[in-house]
Amino acid sequence: MSQPLQSVAAANRQSPETARSLCKDLSVALARFPRVRLGHLPTPLEPMDRLSELLGGPRLWVKRDDCTGLSSGGNKTRKLEYLMADAQAKGADTIITQGATQSNHARQTVAASAKLGMKCHILLEDRTGSNDAQYNHNGNVLLDMLHGASVSKRAGGADMAAEMETLADRLREKGDVPYIIPGGGSNPIGALGYVNCARELAEQAVDIGLQIDAFVHATGSSGTQAGLVTGLAAIESDIQLLGIGVRAPQEKQEQMVFDLARKTAEHLGTGVSIPRDGVRANCDYVGPGYGLPTEGMKKAVKTLARTEGLLFDPVYSGKGLDGLIDLIGKGAFEGMDNVVFLHTGGSAALFGYPEIFDLPGYTE
Numbered sequence: 001m002s003q004p005l006q007s008v009a010a011a012n013r014q015s016p017e018t019a020r021s022l023c024k025d026l027s028v029a030l031a032r033f034p035r036v037r038l039g040h041l042p043t044p045l046e047p048m049d050r051l052s053e054l055l056g057g058p059r060l061w062v063k064r065d066d067c068t069g070l071s072s073g074g075n076k077t078r079k080l081e082y083l084m085a086d087a088q089a090k091g092a093d094t095i096i097t098q099g100a101t102q103s104n105h106a107r108q109t110v111a112a113s114a115k116l117g118m119k120c121h122i123l124l125e126d127r128t129g130s131n132d133a134q135y136n137h138n139g140n141v142l143l144d145m146l147h148g149a150s151v152s153k154r155a156g157g158a159d160m161a162a163e164m165e166t167l168a169d170r171l172r173e174k175g176d177v178p179y180i181i182p183g184g185g186s187n188p189i190g191a192l193g194y195v196n197c198a199r200e201l202a203e204q205a206v207d208i209g210l211q212i213d214a215f216v217h218a219t220g221s222s223g224t225q226a227g228l229v230t231g232l233a234a235i236e237s238d239i240q241l242l243g244i245g246v247r248a249p250q251e252k253q254e255q256m257v258f259d260l261a262r263k264t265a266e267h268l269g270t271g272v273s274i275p276r277d278g279v280r281a282n283c284d285y286v287g288p289g290y291g292l293p294t295e296g297m298k299k300a301v302k303t304l305a306r307t308e309g310l311l312f313d314p315v316y317s318g319k320g321l322d323g324l325i326d327l328i329g330k331g332a333f334e335g336m337d338n339v340v341f342l343h344t345g346g347s348a349a350l351f352g353y354p355e356i357f358d359l360p361g362y363t364e
């Protein structure tokens with residue numbers, strides 16, 4: 001089981017010099033892996049002062065991975081830098097991946113394929129059973145098609161890995177060279193993107209003299225958190241990481257993150273070991289299920305739009321924020337001064353859910 005978040009006493013903090021030196025070592029370790037540059041990196045780290053004031057807890061910051069640049073941005077772009085480089089190294093000319101109907105991962109993968117001149121096939125799993133026209137055709141789906149992917153649907157609960165293999169066989173018969181990217185880009189190759197993000201954040205903090213107590217984000221297919229866990233362990237950081245779940249129950253989510261973090265550490269090859277108690281997920285904010293709106297999410301998305309001018313999404317970052325806001329109220333960050341929320345992107349999905357926010361019409 002995971003441990004509650006703990007504030008680290010000032011005297012036990014890592015020094016800026018140690019942080020810099022360990023970050024440099026991690027950069028060297030990461031430089032051995034093929035990578036294509038797709039994102040605008042480093043992403044900004046910005047204070048959210050209006051939100052902090054409103055909530056009255058620790059000072060809140062946002063790490064803007066919604067600003068990675070490719071097709072309206074998001075966290076999958078960091079993973080794709082390593083995954084697409086691997087696909088190119090293997091001589092692939094076609095990418096296959098899968099996700100839910102409003103998958104941000106699919107959208108960023110299609111955009112990366114377009115930029116690199118590769119064909120792209122997307123399989124979308126109907127996880128929500130929604131018949132809504134906006135959900136099924138607008139938002140990320142619109143962008144998938146705009147970027148030129150061939151998109152097909154599969155029923156909820158389909159074995160999506162097997163579906164991708166079947167499609168790959170069919171494409172091989174035609175002479176294509178397909179490369180399969182798992183859902184969310186979550187494997188040890190993709191997770192390297194978030195190993196790199198952990199280093200990037202730690203260096204930014206040192207640059208501006210900021211002591212980050214906790215780092216919070218939405219966790220789904222687990223590659224983001226697994227990469228961060230691995231990266232933070234590699235630089236011996238005392239930043240406390242917390243994933244807010246959007247799909248699986250806590251025990252399953254933590255196990256997925258832990259397993260992938262161990263594989264990522266092995267792939268990284270620096271001998272870093274992954275502490276089980278550093279893998280923390282809180283899955284109390286999923287609501288009725290993956291991709292299904294909750295009152296807390298709606299309130300959080302509106303609050304951020306109206307206090308910070310930021311766009312969060314209904315499926316991931318909005319539920320993550322709901323968790324952050326609620327946990328601040330419950331004192332989970334007691335004794336902490338600075339908490340960073342990782343904005344993983346997803347605002348394109350807002351246009352797949354235009355009805356849920358109960359917004360006023362035009363005024364006179």
Ligand SMILES: *Cc1c(COP(=O)(O)O)cnc(C)c1O
Pocket residue numbers: 074075076104105184186218219220221222223224225313316317344345346
């Ligand atoms: C995919 C995604 C996540 C979750 O990242 P995982 O690596 O799948 O855990 C969080 N936020 C957004 C907006 C996403 O698209």
